[in-house]
Amino acid sequence: METRIFSVFLILLGCLLPAFAQQVPPLVVEPEVDRRQINDADIDTEDFEVGLFYGQISIEDFSNSSVTGLTLAYHITENIFMEASYGQADAGLTSFEQLSGGAPFLTDDEREYRYYDLGIGYNFNGEVFVKEGWALNSDFYLMVGGGSTDFGGDNHFTLSLGGGYRLFLTDYLALRLDVRDHIFSSEIIGEKKDTHNIHYSLGASWFF
């Protein structure tokens, strides 16, 4: 008797169970994954360039001197960049001072040549083929800028024109050759005139 009741119970259960099971909402596993947005802010950017240079400057009327300086550039596009540079040199003697042996025109302080320059440049990108199967990236650039030169006891407004060449040893390390003409008007040795102070330099720069 008990077995019969039990089997009826089982049959009923058997009939109900599928119906019951259908009422259970399907089990959905929500993956516990942070839908992380891939963002380019995570990528290391290298738009700034800092550099050091050493070279020669011909200070008009005051012979040649060595010049050292540093540069900081920001690359806006693949072609356009802005650059601030600072350089210093100590001017030599004028030919007159050398020949006459008389009193110097300028004091040692006034002979210190210091300039800063803010400019904009345009890159012409290219490659150098060192040998078969080995090329280095490079660019040739033209620059125009302005700034101030502290020389002979005064600051002079200075226009800088020039260009240069960057040779990329790696993505972030470049060798630079720069030629610049710093033009300012001066009346240090008498009448007022525009002086051209041409400098060339070799340097290295680091992109970060």
Next chain:
Amino acid sequence: MPFKVFVFFFFYLLLQSPIWAAELSVKVVEPFADMRTGPASEYPVFHVVERGEQIEVLKQRTSWYKVRTATGQEGWISVDALAQTIGPNNEPVAIARSDFAQYQQRDFEFGLFYGQLEKTNAFSVTAAWVLTENIVTELSFTQALGDFSENRLWLARVQHFMFPEWRLSPYLSLGAGQVRTKPNATLVQSGSETRTSDVMEVGFGLRYYLLENFVARLEYKNLLALTDRDEQEELNEWKLGFSVFF
């Protein structure tokens, strides 16, 4: 046996872990993406990444991205190509492109200006902090080098952009600061000396969004120097410059 299972799970988790799952690994979904030897369109295409290939993004310079393919090839792809890739969860890659919309969201702006301050050559550097769409606060330093004297101006100003949504947009500015006038060496002997006075300015400008994060600006300013002498000095200044924003 448990050890092997452990090792399997360890590597499985390692590969799944977000730390190791190459963070900036993206998949090319366009038919192809050009890979160049350098970060500029002038550099030659030396490799083509095919659809479905996974590439790892290493670094960025201007609008170029250095990437590495699964086979180890390294090269540069353009921002346009990267914008058409997808991430590990098939989500598009979000690229904060420097465009005009981005300009309107800027926080900081740095500028370089060349101009004429009362017929002397003047150079200015500026740093600006954007308060709202319309209002920008700016600090500037100007060095004006003339035949007789050198002027240095420090100014703080507030600019109001009436129509910030226009690409070419006018603005008004009001500022205050100080001017330091130093006579040139040849004049020092004649008795002139360096003096500092407060200065106020009112200005009008036009800015034009050029490209990327590059903006051109043209400004006219009328400055009033409150001197110790009997009369005040009025100065006019024209400036043209460029600024970059972040």
